[in-house]
Amino acid sequence: MTKEYALEPSAKRWGRATVLGLGLGLGLVLAALRPVGAAGPAADVVAQATDARPCALGMVHQAPALRTAALKTVAAPWGRVRLTYRGHSAFLIETPGGASAVTDYNGVHVPINPPDIVTMNNSHSTHYTDVVDPAIRFVLRGWDPAGGIAEHDIEWLDLRVFNVPTNVFDGANGLTNGNSIFVFQAAGICLAHLGHLHHFLGPNQRQRLGRIDVLFVPIDGTSTMSHDEALNVIEQISPRLIVPMHFHFPGAAAAFTERVQGLYAVKSLDSPTLEVSRRTLPATTEVVFLRPY
Numbered sequence: 001m002t003k004e005y006a007l008e009p010s011a012k013r014w015g016r017a018t019v020l021g022l023g024l025g026l027g028l029v030l031a032a033l034r035p036v037g038a039a040g041p042a043a044d045v046v047a048q049a050t051d052a053r054p055c056a057l058g059m060v061h062q063a064p065a066l067r068t069a070a071l072k073t074v075a076a077p078w079g080r081v082r083l084t085y086r087g088h089s090a091f092l093i094e095t096p097g098g099a100s101a102v103t104d105y106n107g108v109h110v111p112i113n114p115p116d117i118v119t120m121n122n123s124h125s126t127h128y129t130d131v132v133d134p135a136i137r138f139v140l141r142g143w144d145p146a147g148g149i150a151e152h153d154i155e156w157l158d159l160r161v162f163n164v165p166t167n168v169f170d171g172a173n174g175l176t177n178g179n180s181i182f183v184f185q186a187a188g189i190c191l192a193h194l195g196h197l198h199h200f201l202g203p204n205q206r207q208r209l210g211r212i213d214v215l216f217v218p219i220d221g222t223s224t225m226s227h228d229e230a231l232n233v234i235e236q237i238s239p240r241l242i243v244p245m246h247f248h249f250p251g252a253a254a255a256f257t258e259r260v261q262g263l264y265a266v267k268s269l270d271s272p273t274l275e276v277s278r279r280t281l282p283a284t285t286e287v288v289f290l291r292p293y
Contacts, residue, residue, distance in 0.1 A: 055160070055183050055190040055210045075100060080277040081189045083214075085290035086110065089195070089245045091216060095186040097158030103182065103193045103216065105132075105139075116156050119163075119182040121195040142180030142195055150180055160185040164208045166197055181209065188278045189213050192237065196224055196246075201236050213281055215239035218246035219256040227259045240281040243274075244289055253289065260287055 075094030076082040084092040089104035092111050102110060105118035114135040121142040132139050140152045142163060153162040163180035179198070184191045191214040201209075215237055218224040224246060225233070234242060242264065247253040257266050265286045272293040 055185040080275045081187050083274045085272045087292040095159045099157040099159035121179045212237050212239045214241045216243050216245050219244045220246045220249045220252050242287045
């Protein structure tokens with residue numbers, strides 16, 4: 001069998017290498033090579049059907065210019081992803097390989113150490129900032145400042161992040177330029193952050209998400225979606241774990257909890273942090289509230 005590989009970014013000028021059989025040097029070759037992905041937006045559609053990774057493909061692949069070993073202490077144990085609720089819609093996501101990301105980064109609900117990746121949405125100023133720590137490697141805006149549609153798909157260490165464009169105030173078939181669902185993939189876990197979503201998902205949006213294990217859902221019940229609308233989106237995605245956010249509005253958390261009684265088990269942790277793995281995911285969908293940091 002013949003399998004094709006592409007050299008890492010620093011060695012791409014040498015082109016592609018074709019590895020035949022299982023020779024003695026195969027281990028050395030594989031250490032420097034990774035599977036080739038389809039190139040360009042049109043090829044992404046074809047790649048979706050054959051991609052073996054658990055989350056669906058994003059839109060445009062953006063690899064770092066050079067991959068380096070992690071220089072900081074591993075944040076999460078092997079096989080687990082650590083989630084820390086910083087407040088509002090911001091979560092710190094940490095991986096076993098030392099990668100980190102903060103969702104809806106606004107410059108306020110931030111960890112002490114700058115993350116590698118931040119995502120933003122521009123529905124309100126509490127979901128983005130124009131003042132970004134220069135130590136942050138990737139700034140992924142859920143909208144295109146030039147007026148187009150935001151397209152992101154990056155990999156850093158053992159963390160992959162891509163977006164699915166959505167809308168802010170229009171329907172699922174309207175202008176997709178103001179919000180994105182961001183998907184994070186690490187340790188075999190797929191996590192989706194709905195951002196400031198205001199509508200049900202269209203068929204293409206749902207397909208692009210792929211399998212989602214952990215879903216961060218705004219439950220304010222007013223400025224994003226009603227609780228019935230939020231439950232509809234949850235049903236569309238069918239995650240194993242629902243992590244509420246955006247519930248600083250008076251009575252929002254209690255009203256959502258009452259609404260989901262009989263539908264999902266609800267747990268409240270007296271901690272801002274939760275570690276998840278494929279083995280610890282619940283057999284049936286659960287709601288887990290984290291205490292804001």
